[in-house]
Amino acid sequence: MINMDKPVPPRRSQLFTVRLWMEDLGDGQGEWRGSVRHVMNDELCYFRDWSALIDFLLANLSDTEPPDTNSM
Numbered sequence: 001m002i003n004m005d006k007p008v009p010p011r012r013s014q015l016f017t018v019r020l021w022m023e024d025l026g027d028g029q030g031e032w033r034g035s036v037r038h039v040m041n042d043e044l045c046y047f048r049d050w051s052a053l054i055d056f057l058l059a060n061l062s063d064t065e066p067p068d069t070n071s072m
Helices: 050-061
Strands: 016-026 029-038 043-047
Touching: 016 050, 029 050, 043 050
Parallel strands: none
Antiparallel strands: 016 029, 029 043
16 A cells, blocks of 8 residues: 655656657758657657757756665
8 A cells, every 4th residue: 555645755767758750841841840748747848959858858857866876
């Protein structure tokens, strides 16, 4: 049985889905677009450049517990 009064420790892993597609800009031009969803909290972000994707990932990983290097 799960004790709901006990604080939940930060997760050591996260799950994201990334979707990429080529957007037609006309005149034979295209641009890669994408979306990323954080599966654990259902937050969704659309992006047009890689830096926006990385910013989203880092923001959602900032509260992830780092691995315990003392137990290795």
